[in-house]
Amino acid sequence: MTAAPVRDHLRPLGLRDAVAAELIKLLTVRSTWWFAGGLAGLLLLMAVLDSGGGTASARSLTVGLTAVSYFGQYVVAAFGLLVITSELATRSVTVTFAATPSRGRVMIAKAVVTGVAGLVLGAAATALGVGTAAVRHGELPRVLGAAAEQVAATGVYLGLLAVVSLGVGALVRRSAGALTCMVLLLLVVPEVLHLAAERLDAPFLDTFAGWTPAQAGWRLMSGEWEYALVLGGWAVAAVGAGIGVLRSRDA
Amino acid sequence: MIRLTELTKRYGPTTAVDGLSLELRPGHVTGFLGPNGAGKSTTMRVILGLDAPTSGTALIGGVPYARLSHPLRTIGALLDAKAVHPGRTGRDHLRVLARSQRLPAARVAEVLESVGMTSAADRRAGTYSLGMGQRLGIAAALLGDPQILMLDEPVNGLDPDGVRWIRTLLRSLAAEGRTVFVSSHLMSEMELTADRVVVMGRGRLIADTSMADLLASAGAGSRVRGPALRPLAGAFEGARFDDDGSLLVPGAPPRQVGARAFALGLELHGLEAIGSSLEDTYLRLTGDEVQFPAAAKEVGR
Ligand SMILES: Nc1ncnc2c1ncn2[C@@H]1O[C@H](COP(=O)(O)OP(=O)(O)OP(=O)(O)O)[C@@H](O)[C@H]1O
Ligand SMILES: [Mg+2]
Numbered sequence: 001m002t003a004a005p006v007r008d009h010l011r012p013l014g015l016r017d018a019v020a021a022e023l024i025k026l027l028t029v030r031s032t033w034w035f036a037g038g039l040a041g042l043l044l045l046m047a048v049l050d051s052g053g054g055t056a057s058a059r060s061l062t063v064g065l066t067a068v069s070y071f072g073q074y075v076v077a078a079f080g081l082l083v084i085t086s087e088l089a090t091r092s093v094t095v096t097f098a099a100t101p102s103r104g105r106v107m108i109a110k111a112v113v114t115g116v117a118g119l120v121l122g123a124a125a126t127a128l129g130v131g132t133a134a135v136r137h138g139e140l141p142r143v144l145g146a147a148a149e150q151v152a153a154t155g156v157y158l159g160l161l162a163v164v165s166l167g168v169g170a171l172v173r174r175s176a177g178a179l180t181c182m183v184l185l186l187l188v189v190p191e192v193l194h195l196a197a198e199r200l201d202a203p204f205l206d207t208f209a210g211w212t213p214a215q216a217g218w219r220l221m222s223g224e225w226e227y228a229l230v231l232g233g234w235a236v237a238a239v240g241a242g243i244g245v246l247r248s249r250d251a
Numbered sequence: 252m253i254r255l256t257e258l259t260k261r262y263g264p265t266t267a268v269d270g271l272s273l274e275l276r277p278g279h280v281t282g283f284l285g286p287n288g289a290g291k292s293t294t295m296r297v298i299l300g301l302d303a304p305t306s307g308t309a310l311i312g313g314v315p316y317a318r319l320s321h322p323l324r325t326i327g328a329l330l331d332a333k334a335v336h337p338g339r340t341g342r343d344h345l346r347v348l349a350r351s352q353r354l355p356a357a358r359v360a361e362v363l364e365s366v367g368m369t370s371a372a373d374r375r376a377g378t379y380s381l382g383m384g385q386r387l388g389i390a391a392a393l394l395g396d397p398q399i400l401m402l403d404e405p406v407n408g409l410d411p412d413g414v415r416w417i418r419t420l421l422r423s424l425a426a427e428g429r430t431v432f433v434s435s436h437l438m439s440e441m442e443l444t445a446d447r448v449v450v451m452g453r454g455r456l457i458a459d460t461s462m463a464d465l466l467a468s469a470g471a472g473s474r475v476r477g478p479a480l481r482p483l484a485g486a487f488e489g490a491r492f493d494d495d496g497s498l499l500v501p502g503a504p505p506r507q508v509g510a511r512a513f514a515l516g517l518e519l520h521g522l523e524a525i526g527s528s529l530e531d532t533y534l535r536l537t538g539d540e541v542q543f544p545a546a547a548k549e550v551g552r
Contacts, residue, residue: 098328101322250303
């Protein structure tokens with residue numbers, strides 16, 4: 001075999017190069033670290049402030065679940081959408097597209113990096129919060145297994161949520177507008193569906209509400225892993241729609 | 252090489268580029284001129300695949316931008332120096348680009364050095380002055396050592412040192428056989444930098460020619476000073492004396508007038524080129540195409 005060695009720089013560029021570039025981007029802006037610190041601080045604060053009341057069998061797990069559902073998921077949503085809206089706002093997306101002309105490749109690279117970052121930061125913050133609460137309430141050896149599962153599930157939820165938010169950012173294009181949409185999607189839409197289900201006596205609307213990202217996320221974090229598929233569906237749909245918009249519009 | 256064929260770009264009711272056909276050849280600095288809103292930046296955005304043309308094609312070495320396997324090694328562009336994340340340092344901005352093109356990381360330090368930004372490279376781009384941002388943008392364009400360079404008003408905001416540097420740079424890049432396409436509103440600078448000229452007005456091509464031909468077609472002239480210039484005036488058709496006693500010789504460059512004066516044995520006190528600078532020629536060419544003319548002189552009375 002005398003195949004000429006293909007010189008590294010002559011191989012066509014691919015998704016790996018785009019992912020590597022996006023990773024550098026993420027690690028070289030302060031906002032990433034603000035979000036990471038904010039999320040961890042939030043979980044830690046909830047763990048420390050929690051009174052320990054109630055009769056839950058594993059108080060520390062409840063702390064993690066509520067901290068993420070009430071506050072943490074919004075921090076992650078803001079983190080995810082900013083990955084694209086900050087570039088659209090500064091027009092630096094033109095530099096990105098000049099380097100990587102394929103809109104699809106750019107968005108998939110962003111989704112990979114944003115998703116993994118959401119997963120890692122989400123899991124780390126949850127481990128910090130739940131761990132602290134468990135130590136405070138003296139539950140540690142007993143809840144360790146369940147806590148580990150919750151940390152993993154929360155990581156998966158927040159990773160996928162960050163990707164959903166990224167897609168919404170590409171769809172809406174503005175930070176403020178995209179954040180509004182995410183709050184509607186996470187908070188308002190399921191409430192409206194529940195209300196409508198009650199008023200119209202249509203229980204299938206309750207089912208729909210259960211498939212919205214925040215409620216699917218709650219169930220995932222509670223150990224119903226099949227809801228990861230629902231969130232995965234949301235992520236694929238949001239990123240796909242985002243790619244469609246980026247392709248159809250002038251940069 | 253860049254080839255535009257019947258390129259048209261409309262934004263709603265505005266036709267920014269209107270049936271533009273153009274070929275940019277290697278080995279030349281092509282100056283891209285035209286009034287505000289003529290469609291220069293739009294043309295460049297379409298070439299980079301940032302805006303989709305309404306009709307027509309823009310090809311780079313025969314393929315559309317989106318099909319380039321190594322975009323930044325093929326064509327380096329500076330469209331908008333402000334299009335940088337303000338929170339990222341100049342060096343990190345270039346690191347991202349280098350990695351996206353699988354360029355060696357050492358290339359970043361090289362281009363930073365060559366644009367004189369090494370000392371500011373670790374500051375956040377949001378703190379850069381206009382000229383520093385412009386230098387960073389030029390560094391990004393040079394990063395992939397591309398055969399084609401396309402710069403939208405790169406001289407904007409550069410200090411005199413930077414202006415001279417970029418003039419030398421662009422000319423040497425063209426001398427190496429690269430294609431250099433550069434827009435500017437600074438005619439005197441363009442006259443020194445470019446050897447080909449493309450002029451646009453209201454989205455249409457007005458002129459596509461060499462700088463020498465453009466200036467010659469407008470007829471360069473000379474202004475001569477001296478104690479006794481009547482014989483010289485007789486030697487050139489159309490020569491006439493100006494109010495201050497100097498002799499105006501339209502259509503003849505100083506080299507030609509000086510040679511004739513020497514042959515006639517005349518004493519000269521001054522000899523300079525006048526008239527058709529690129530600025531004059533440009534203004535004449537685009538006079539009808541200016542969409543945003545300055546207000547009349549009476550303003551402010
Ligand atoms: N994104 C856009 N949406 C709508 N109109 C646009 C857009 N971009 C450019 N135009 C219009 O297209 C025309 C050409 O603009 P362009 O920026 O290409 O001109 P230019 O030659 O670069 O001008 P200048 O010398 O001022 O930079 C203008 O009328 C401008 O208003
Ligand atoms: Mg312009």
